[in-house]
Amino acid sequence: MTKPKSANIVHAMRPSFLILTPVCxxxxxxxxxxxxxHYSLxxxxxxxxxxxxxxxxxxTLNEYQDFHSGLDLMTERTDFSGGSGLLVQHPHLSAQVFKASLIALAIxxxxxxxFITIHGWKILPIGLLGLLVVITYTKWINKQAWLCLIAPGLGFGxxxxxGTYLCITGAINTSIWLISLIPFFLINNLLLVNQIPDIDADTQVGRNHLAIKHGIGASIKAYGIFTIFAQLTLIYLVLTNILPLASIVAIIPMLLGYFVLYGMIRLNRDIASxxxxxxxxxxxxxxxxxxxxxxxFFA
Structure with a gap:
């Protein structure tokens, strides 16, 4: 039995990936x-x-554009990469997925x-840059190797x-910029690895991310650097009392980065296996x- 349109469109939103947003x-x-x-809940x-x-x-914009570029027809999907495959199975939903992306952007x-009416124009630069990443990520950023490398971390981290800190407190300071470096490095790594299984298909549609332009060796080096920098940033912020000693607990899951790095070195472009x-x-x-x-919260 065919799923209702709404259920299919929700699938294009990739709900399991949305958990990253509330974490940030x-x-x-x-x-x-x-x-x-003082902040407003x-x-x-x-x-x-x-x-x-x-x-x-x-x-959803990525889903729509990857389908129309032909990328989704060439990609071998995994649970972590390659899109949802929705429009490959239900191409008639293409316009609905695009409409969903426009509605989401409007909201x-x-x-x-x-928030501009509340806090003034100081929120505008962060907001505009965030929207720019959303709109240009698939069509343009993916063709610029070094920008593509850092765009995920910029957008989320x-x-x-x-941006949230500024909106809820009305102010911004050096400490929040430094703290945001931790998710910046880790989220860059999240996308960096997920690009590797799609190298062949991405190349055919003109993408030019780090693994394509400089090889998987460069991706491995970048992953290792970001892993180390995330940990060094955390340690620095604890030692300088910007973060409490209890925050060092966050280094425990960061150590998984070395396990991933080992997998990248051992399997190279076959890491999805x-x-x-x-x-x-x-x-x-x-x-x-x-x-x-x-x-x-508990410090």
């Missing part, structure tokens, strides 16, 4: 609470809505405009964490900022 919002809220700042929930719709927008923009490495990468990038946020 939680980290911003936890930082504000740890620092003793209602604003935090509104940020969550705007951030989730931004995430949905980039997922995100409305949330942003609301930098813009989402610092061992899903445990892809799963470990997801756990590392989600559990680390989650534990960091919890350590701030």
């Amino acid at each position: 919002i939680l980290l911003a809220v936890a930082t504000a609470q740890f620092q003793g700042l 209602a604003y935090a929930l509104l940020c969550l809505v705007g951030a989730l719709t931004a995430h949905i927008a980039v997922n 995100t923009a409305i949330v942003g405009i609301y 930098t813009f989402m964490v610092t 061992a899903p445990k490495y892809l799963a470990a990468n997801v756990i590392c990038s989600i559990a680390s900022p989650t534990l960091l946020a919890l350590s701030l």
Whole structure:
């Protein structure tokens, strides 16, 4: 029996991937609470809505554009890469998926405009840059190797964490920029590994991310550097009392990065043949900022 249209469109949103968004919002809220700042829980929930719709927008727009470029027809999907496969099975839903992306983008923009009326124009640069990443990620950013490398971390780690912090407190400071570096490095790694199984298909449609332009060896080096930098950032922030000693617990899931790095070196472009490495990468990038946020709440 064919699923209802709504269920299919929800599938294109890739709900299991959306968990990353509340984790980033939680980290911003936890930082504000740890620092003793007055913040609005209602604003935090509104940020969550705007951030989730931004995430949905980039997922559905990616789904739509990858189908029309022919990429989805060439990709071997895994649980972690290759898109949802929705439009390959139900091409008649293409317009509906595109419409969903536009609606999600509109909601995100409305949330942003609301916060501009509350806090003024200082929120605008972060908001515009975030929207720019959403709109250009599939069509343009994926063709720029080094920008593609850091765009995921900028979108989720930098813009989402610092933007939420600004929206809920009305202020921004150096500490939140430094704290946002931790998800920045980890989320870059999340996408970096997931690109490897799709190299052949991505090349055929003109993508030019790091693994295509400079080889998988460069991706392995970048992954290792980001893994180390995430841990060094955490240690530095604890040693300088920007984060409490309890926050060092977040380094435990970060250690999974070395397991993933081993898998990348051992399997190279065949890493998708061992899903445990892809799963470990997801756990590392989600559990680390989650534990960091919890350590701030209970410090």
